[in-house]
Amino acid sequence: MAKNEKTLEDSFEELENIISKLEDSDTNLDDSFKLYNQGVQLLKICNDSIDKIEKKIILLNENGESDEL
């Protein structure tokens, strides 16, 4: 896994946070828009982070060198 990359778990947790803040009636409209924007950004990150290329299994040899199957 590449470092410094947001994991889906982190993104989902952040989304939950944003949603609960948005649901809070004390959050003003300005902040709500900011939160919403963050949320949409996060959704995009989530979507982008799903690598949608079907993978073939990599078969290692005994010494751990890979030959693709």
Place this chain on the structure above:
Amino acid sequence: MDKVYSVTQINLYIKDMFIRDYALNNIYIKGEVSNCKYHTSGHIYFTLKDEKGQMAAVMFAGQRSGLKFRLEEGQSVIVLGSISVYERDGKYQLYAREILLDGSGVLYQKFEELKRNLEGEGLFSKEYKKTIPMYPKKIGIVTARTGAAIQDIINIISRRNPYIQLILYPALVQGEGAAKSIMKGIGILDKMELDTIIVGRGGGSIEDLWAFNEEIVARAIFDCHTPIISAVGHETDTTISDFVSDLRAPTPSAAAELATNNINDLYTKIYDYNVTLNHILKRKISLYRSLLEQKKLKLEHSSPIYQIRQKRQHLMDYEEKLGNLISDIIKEKRHSLAIYIEKLNGLSPIAKLNKGYALISDGENNIVNSIDKIKVEDTIKVSMLDGDILAKVEELNGRRRV
């Protein structure tokens, strides 16, 4: 013959000797089962024998948890129990607490010993258990290159999420060198920055699964930095690897399920988040909109223009009310007038002229209603409905009418 003992006394004495012997109270005895009888009371009576001898044995119903299989004639078993005397018959016998099939018996002891040691070292502690990532991208597998286990794992993972990269280290999973091969595989995969590693194999006998009970495998699993799911044999098989791994899966298929999320669930989740976000913001906006509407109304109500308009409206209302009132009054008066007129009409002298009456006036058109208002020789006008008669007064005769 100083002292004579009864049979019972001797039997008790011998029994006491057996009881005092620590070794006989906790002993493993190997032999072949014969004359095996399951009694209705739940006790099992059998004979344990080898080439040269035999020994009566019993397992009481209360100890039956120590027997994990059906005891049958001819089985080679290892019995753990104590040897004591059955006083009634004056025979000693073996009281079984645990019976293991031989072969597995030795392995079982090794298993128990290693389990105890590693547990003592804390290798099974919860605090060392790593969390299995919910959304892995790369999963390593240490198992045999051929066989049901790897096929099941590939099928399930590629069905649930075909975008996960699987990396297989083909390991020997049974026989000579299996433990080393598994250990090596774990070490190599651990360096590949994977999210999860599945270590396991399909079902087999306890000997087949033995590599997963080896200490070097257990330590390799413990030392591995990548979270490991163990998946050895069937649901009922438990190995040391299962205890030391971060998560135990009952079978390789189950490991594949536990290691992955379903990509469709993930899409649904992202979609749901999107819907929720939009929904909340829309709700918020409409809430603010209605608040704005309220404020606007409030402001309008408090503005001077509104006040003036309001007062003007009141004024107009009053005006209208007044107008209505006055017109009602006029209407009513007019109505009364009409009634009066009607009444008056009935009283009008003109109307009476019809009935043979006439109106008499003098030369100056003054009504003459008394003889005092006229003299003889005056000219009077007698008015009838259709014309006037001018006449001359000839005589005045006063008369008193009541």
